[in-house]
Amino acid sequence: MRVLTGIQPSGKLHWGNYFGAMRNAFALQQKGEAFLFIANYHALTTVRDGQRLREATRDVALDWLACGLDPEKTVFYRQSDVPEVQELAWYLSCITPMGLLERCHSYKDKLAHGMDATHGLFAYPVLMAADILIMQSDLVPVGRDQKQHLEVTRDLAIKFNNAYGDCFKIPEPYIPETVATIPGTDGQKMSKSYNNTIQLFEDLKSIKKKIMGIVTDSTPMEAPKEPEGNSVYELYKLFATPEEAAEMAAKFRAGNYGYGHAKKELFAIYERTFAPFRERREKLAADASYVEDILKAGAARARQEALKTMDKVRAATGF
Ligand code: ADP
Numbered sequence: 661m662r663v664l665t666g667i668q669p670s671g672k673l674h675w676g677n678y679f680g681a682m683r684n685a686f687a688l689q690q691k692g693e694a695f696l697f698i699a700n701y702h703a704l705t706t707v708r709d710g711q712r713l714r715e716a717t718r719d720v721a722l723d724w725l726a727c728g729l730d731p732e733k734t735v736f737y738r739q740s741d742v743p744e745v746q747e748l749a750w751y752l753s754c755i756t757p758m759g760l761l762e763r764c765h766s767y768k769d770k771l772a773h774g775m776d777a778t779h780g781l782f783a784y785p786v787l788m789a790a791d792i793l794i795m796q797s798d799l800v801p802v803g804r805d806q807k808q809h810l811e812v813t814r815d816l817a818i819k820f821n822n823a824y825g826d827c828f829k830i831p832e833p834y835i836p837e838t839v840a841t842i843p844g845t846d847g848q849k850m851s852k853s854y855n856n857t858i859q860l861f862e863d864l865k866s867i868k869k870k871i872m873g874i875v876t877d878s879t880p881m882e883a884p885k886e887p888e889g890n891s892v893y894e895l896y897k898l899f900a901t902p903e904e905a906a907e908m909a910a911k912f913r914a915g916n917y918g919y920g921h922a923k924k925e926l927f928a929i930y931e932r933t934f935a936p937f938r939e940r941r942e943k944l945a946a947d948a949s950y951v952e953d954i955l956k957a958g959a960a961r962a963r964q965e966a967l968k969t970m971d972k973v974r975a976a977t978g979f
C-alpha cells in the first residue's frame with residue numbers, strides 16, 4: 661500500500677498540520693510505503709517572495725524530520741524536483757471540466773478571504789491530482805478541508821482511465837474523524853489564514869501566551885463543566901493518553917477546576933511531547949547540507965516512480 665501526502669511551505673507549521681496530517685502520515689509510514697513531499701509549487705499561489713519560499717521549504721522539511729519522518733522508510737522530496745508533475749497536470753487539465761473546479765469550496769473560501777482570483781489558485785486541485793496520481797498512491801492522509809480535492813482527484817483519474825485506458829490507481833482519502841478539524845485559539849478551525857494558530861516550534865513563552873489566550877466560555881471556576889467541545893480539552897486530548905484525557909474530563913465534570921488549570925496542563929503536555937522534537941530539530945538545523953541531501957535522495961526515488969507513470973501517460977496520449 662502506498663501512502664502519500666503533501667504540505668505547502670506557505671508559513672510555519674502548526675498544531676492543526678501536525679494532528680490533522682503529519683501524525684497520521686507517521687503512523688502510516690509503518691504500515692506501507694510512504695511518500696511525503698513539500699508542495700512548493702502550490703505555495704506559489706500565496707507566497708510571492710523567493711527567499712521566503714526557500715526558507716519556508718527548509719523549515720517545513722526540518723519540522724517533518726524533527727517530528728518523526730524517517731527518511732529510510734519514507735520517500736521525502738520537494739514537488740519542484742519532480743518536474744513531471746507539471747507535465748501531468750497539463751494532461752489532466754485537458755480532461756478537467758471547468759464546472760468541477762468552479763464547485764471547489766477551497767477556491768471560493770480563498771477568494772472570500774481576499775486572495776486574488778488567479779488561474780494558479782483555480783487550477784490548484786489539478787496540480788494536486790497530478791501529485792497524487794503520478795505516484796500511483798493508494799491512500800492520502802489529509803484534513804477534512806482537503807476532502808473535496810481528493811474527490812476531484814478520483815474523478816480525474818476515472819475520467820482519464822476511461823478516455824485513455826488504465827494509467828492511474830484510484831486513491832482513497834484518509835481522514836480520521838477524531839482529528840478532522842483541530843480548533844484554533846479562537847475556536848474556529850486552526851489555520852494560518854485565520855491568525856489563530858499555535859506553531860509547532862515557536863518559542864515556549866509565546867506558546868504559553870497563546871495557550872493562556874484560548875477563548876473559553878465564562879462558566880465560573882467552581883461550576884462543573886462539560887469538557888467535550890471545549891477547545892482546551894479538545895487540544896489536550898490530542899496529546900494525551902486515553903487515561904490522561906479521562907482524568908481531565910472527570911476534573912471538569914467535578915467542578916472547582918477552571919479553564920486556567922486546564923490550560924496549564926495543556927502547556928505541560930505540549931512541552932513534554934515536543935521537547936525531544938525540539939532537541940532533534942536544533943541538531944538537524946545545525947547541519948547545513950543534511951536537509952538538502954535527504955530531499956535530493958528522495959527526489960531521485962520519487963522521479964523513478966513518476967517516470968514509470970509518465971511512460972504510460974505519454975504513450976496513451978500520443979506523445
Ligand atoms: P492552513 O489551513 O493553515 O493553511 P494547510 O492548508 O497548509 O493549513 O494544511 C496542511 C495540511 O494540514 C492539510 O492536510 C490540512 O488538511 C491539514 N490541516 C491544516 N489545518 C488543520 C486543522 N485545523 N485541522 C485538521 N487538519 C488541518
Ligand code: TRP
Nearest residue numbers: 665666667668699702788791792
Ligand atoms: N493542498 C494540500 C494542502 O493545502 C497540499 C497538497 C498539495 C497535497 N498536493 C497534495 C496534499 C497531494 C495531499 C496530496 O494542504
